[in-house]
Every structure is written in C-alpha cells, then in structure tokens.
Amino acid sequence: MRRAAxxxxxxxxxxxxxALVSAGTRLRSVLPPPKxxxxxxxxxxxxxxxxxxRVRAISPGQFVSPIDGPGEALERIAPRPPLGGEDxxxxxxxxxxxxxxxxxxxxxxxxxxxxxxxxxxxAVGRRCPSGSGAPWPCGVVARTQQRMLIRNxxxxxxxxxxxEKAVLVTVCRVGGTDIGGWLVRNGWAEAEPGSxxxxxxxxxxxxxxxxxxxxxRDGLNSRP
Numbered sequence: 001m002r003r004a005a006x007x008x009x010x011x012x013x014x015x016x017x018x019a020l021v022s023a024g025t026r027l028r029s030v031l032p033p034p035k036x037x038x039x040x041x042x043x044x045x046x047x048x049x050x051x052x053x054r055v056r057a058i059s060p061g062q063f064v065s066p067i068d069g070p071g072e073a074l075e076r077i078a079p080r081p082p083l084g085g086e087d088x089x090x091x092x093x094x095x096x097x098x099x100x101x102x103x104x105x106x107x108x109x110x111x112x113x114x115x116x117x118x119x120x121x122x123a124v125g126r127r128c129p130s131g132s133g134a135p136w137p138c139g140v141v142a143r144t145q146q147r148m149l150i151r152n153x154x155x156x157x158x159x160x161x162x163x164e165k166a167v168l169v170t171v172c173r174v175g176g177t178d179i180g181g182w183l184v185r186n187g188w189a190e191a192e193p194g195s196x197x198x199x200x201x202x203x204x205x206x207x208x209x210x211x212x213x214x215x216x217r218d219g220l221n222s223r224p
Contacts, residue, residue: 136215
C-alpha cells in the first residue's frame with residue numbers, strides 16, 4: 001500500500017516537471033531576440049575645394065576713392081579764439097588750509113600772510129562808541145566774525161604775481177564767498193579809499209552795521 005503511494009507521488013512530480021519544461025520552451029519562443037549594437041560609421045568631411053586661379057597683386061597706390069569724379073580741395077580754417085578772449089590769463093590759486101585770522105581783513109597759514117585786497121584791516125585793539133556811551137571792543141568782535149565765516153575751512157586766494165612779497169594782497173574766497181566783500185558789506189572792516197568796495201562801506205555806515213553800530217553782544221546778553 002505504501003509502495004503504491006510512493007510510486008503515485010513520483011508520477012505526479014514527473015508530470016509537473018514536464019509541464020514546467022514545456023512552458024519555458026514556449027516562453028523563449030515568444031520573447032524577441034536580444035538587440036545587438038552595431039557600429040555606426042562617422043560621416044567624413046568633404047575634401048576642401050581648392051580654386052586654382054591667379055590672385056591680383058594689390059599695392060597701396062592702387063586704392064582709389066569710391067566717389068566718382070575728381071575730389072574737391074580741402075579748405076583749412078583758422079582755429080577759434082579762446083572762449084574768454086585772447087588776452088585772458090588763467091588765474092592761479094593759492095589754497096590756505098585752515099588759516100588763522102589775525103584780524104578782520106588779515107589771514108595767515110603756514111608762514112604765508114595775506115591781506116584782503118581793497119580792505120583796511122580792523123585792528124584787534126580798536127574800540128567803537130555805542131549808543132550807551134561806553135565803547136565796545138569792535139576789533140575783537142570783527143575778528144571773531146571773520147573766524148566764524150571761515151570756520152577752519154580751506155580758503156582759496158588768487159595769486160596775482162606778488163607771491164614773492166612777504167604779504168600777499170589779493171582776493172580770497174571761502175565756499176564761493178568773497179571774504180573781503182563780506183566783511184565790508186556787514187561793517188566789520190572798511191574799504192580802502194578808491195576801492196570798488198567803497199560804496200559798501202557807505203551803506204554799512206548809514207545802516208549802522210558792524211563797527212558802525214552798537215555792540216551786538218548786548219542784544220544777546222539781554223535775551224531771557
């Protein structure tokens with residue numbers, strides 16, 4: 001009995017094995033064959049075409065204008081005169097770095113002394129009368145006003161050819177403001193006789209500005 005069962009099991013196993021073998025054969029017949037890579041030849045560049053012909057010789061003398069007909073003669077004109085006139089000379093400038101104010105109308109910097117042109121410097125020790133009768137130190141106040149105008153800035157002075165002199169008498173500006181004109185206009189210095197600033201002195205005296213008026217510090221001290 002047992003022997004018959006073993007034989008039957010072996011027959012079943014053989015049948016399954018035959019079935020798997022036949023299925024594998026059919027599957028291989030259905031699948032497409034594997035692709036094989038084929039080498040592709042690169043196209044070769046065409047050989048250059050060489051034209052065999054004579055080349056015309058070129059020399060600079062053979063170049064001509066593309067415009068037909070004879071060329072017109074060029075006319076040379078005279079250069080234009082300078083914008084500021086033929087006699088105008090460039091003004092040289094001397095820069096005074098943070099100059100010291102010795103008095104209203106006087107400047108000094110690094111051994112160079114300058115007196116403002118057309119201005120009579122106001123002496124530091126000058127005292128001016130006031131409406132109350134007591135004189136006030138107008139010379140000291142005038143120097144202070146000049147110092148406040150400059151405020152340790154660089155002053156540009158015109159060099160008018162008198163550079164070899166000990167004191168340079170010229171026009172000086174700070175921030176575009178003529179220092180001498182500003183002093184005379186506000187009454188902190190008087191203009192020299194015959195100077196172009198003389199009219200400013202007359203106006204300052206008439207309007208009692210600067211040294212021609214009262215001590216400006218009185219108004220400041222009376223404020224609450």
